[in-house]
Amino acid sequence: GDSVTQMEGPVTLSEEAFLTINCTYTATGYPSLFWYVQYPGEGLQLLLKATKADDKGSNKGFEATYRKETTSFHLEKGSVQVSDSAVYFCALTLSRGGTYKYIFGTGTRLKVLA
Amino acid sequence: ETGVTQTPRHLVMGMTNKKSLKCEQHLGHNAMYWYKQSAKKPLELMFVYSLEERVENNSVPSRFSPECPNSSHLFLHLHTLQPEDSALYLCASSQDPNAASGGGRRDTQYFGPGTRLTVL
Numbered sequence: 001g002d003s004v005t006q007m008e009g010p011v012t013l014s015e016e017a018f019l020t021i022n023c024t025y026t027a028t029g030y031p032s033l034f035w036y037v038q039y040p041g042e043g044l045q046l047l048l049k050a051t052k053a054d055d056k057g058s059n060k061g062f063e064a065t066y067r068k069e070t071t072s073f074h075l076e077k078g079s080v081q082v083s084d085s086a087v088y089f090c091a092l093t094l095s096r097g098g099t100y101k102y103i104f105g106t107g108t109r110l111k112v113l114a
Numbered sequence: 115e116t117g118v119t120q121t122p123r124h125l126v127m128g129m130t131n132k133k134s135l136k137c138e139q140h141l142g143h144n145a146m147y148w149y150k151q152s153a154k155k156p157l158e159l160m161f162v163y164s165l166e167e168r169v170e171n172n173s174v175p176s177r178f179s180p181e182c183p184n185s186s187h188l189f190l191h192l193h194t195l196q197p198e199d200s201a202l203y204l205c206a207s208s209q210d211p212n213a214a215s216g217g218g219r220r221d222t223q224y225f226g227p228g229t230r231l232t233v234l
Contacts, residue, residue, distance in 0.1 A: 004156075043204050043225035044157075045116060075157070089157065102147075102223070104157035 002027045006090045006105035013112050019077040021108050023064075025088035026071065028049075031092040033057075033066050033073040038087045038107070047088070080112045117141040118226035120205050126232045129195060135229045137188040137205030143212040146188040147223065148180060151202040163188060164210050195233045204226045 006023045013019060025031065032051045036044040048057030051070035062077045071091060092104040118139045127133050139146065149158040162170035163182040177199075181192040188205055206223040 036225075041227070043116065043118070043120075043227045044206075044223075045225065046222050049222060091157075102159050106154065106156050 002031075002092070002094065002101060002103055004090050004092055004103050004105040006088075006108050008106070011088075011108060011110045013080055013110070014110055015114055016079045016081055017112075019075070019080045019084075019110070021075040021088055021090075021110070023073045023075065023105060024071050024091040025073065025090075025092050025103075027092060027094055027103075029094050031094040033064070034091040034112070035064055035073070035075050036089040036091060036104075038089065040086070044089060054100070080110070082112045082114050085110055085112045116224045118205060118207055118224050120203075120226035122228050122229060123227065124230045124232075126234065127192070127195065128234050129197075131195075132191070132193040134192065135143055135190040135203055135205075135231075137190075139186055139188075139205075139207040139224070141207055141209075141224060141227075143207040143209045143224070144185050145208045146182060146185075147206040147208075148178075148188065148190050149204040149206065151204055151228070157204075161190075173178075173226065190230075195231075197233050200231055200233045203232050204228045 003026045034049045035047040037047045038044045048059040050057040050066035053066055056065045064073050064075045066073055087107045087109045088108045093102050121136045143163045147162050150158045150160055159172055160174045161180045166182045179196050181189040205226040208223045
């Protein structure tokens with residue numbers, strides 16, 4: 001079935017370190033891919049998205065490229081800050097027989113130390 | 115601020131109580147959703163409303179009853195809950211460009227801050 005798999009956390013980094021959070025998906029058809037971020041005590045916020053193969057989503061220094069050949073959408077940031085500490089969710093949406101599926105990963109907690 | 119508000123932010127209730135969660139979106143969207151977020155589990159989609167009509171119900175127990183009186187408001191009525199129902203309940207909204215025809219894609223979802231529910 002359709003699914004999203006992302007690396008388990010927590011991920012602990014020092015400030016200014018390079019970040020990669022892996023995400024792979026299983027889906028037939030052409031899903032849209034998303035990264036959402038959840039700060040403590042808040043709901044999910046869209047961080048970036050890509051709607052077709054080879055698209056790159058970017059926002060706030062974060063980037064992810066839609067790789068259909070490897071079914072991946074890894075999140076990267078060149079230099080993390082303490083304020084990036086949050087839980088990051090990889091997700092996809094796709095259409096199935098007239099209905100819509102929304103599938104989220106389990107989330108990866110990121111902790112950035114000063 | 116995402117344009118989606120939820121009240122209350124925290125709720126503690128006994129198993130025999132009846133309570134309601136409220137969600138309001140100020141984005142002019144026509145689709146709204148309820149999710150359940152439990153620790154160490156994927157986000158679970160519970161209900162989907164498009165143009166105030168329920169279009170998806172993912173095998174949710176009948177002790178959860180949604181209501182969508184208009185495109186800006188969504189409620190989740192709770193009764194005789196179980197302790198395992200304790201979780202963060204998130205509301206989301208999106209714009210469905212083809213809601214009338216049932217086709218198209220509901221793309222980006224905008225989430226509220228959630229209601230932290232504890233069932234004793």
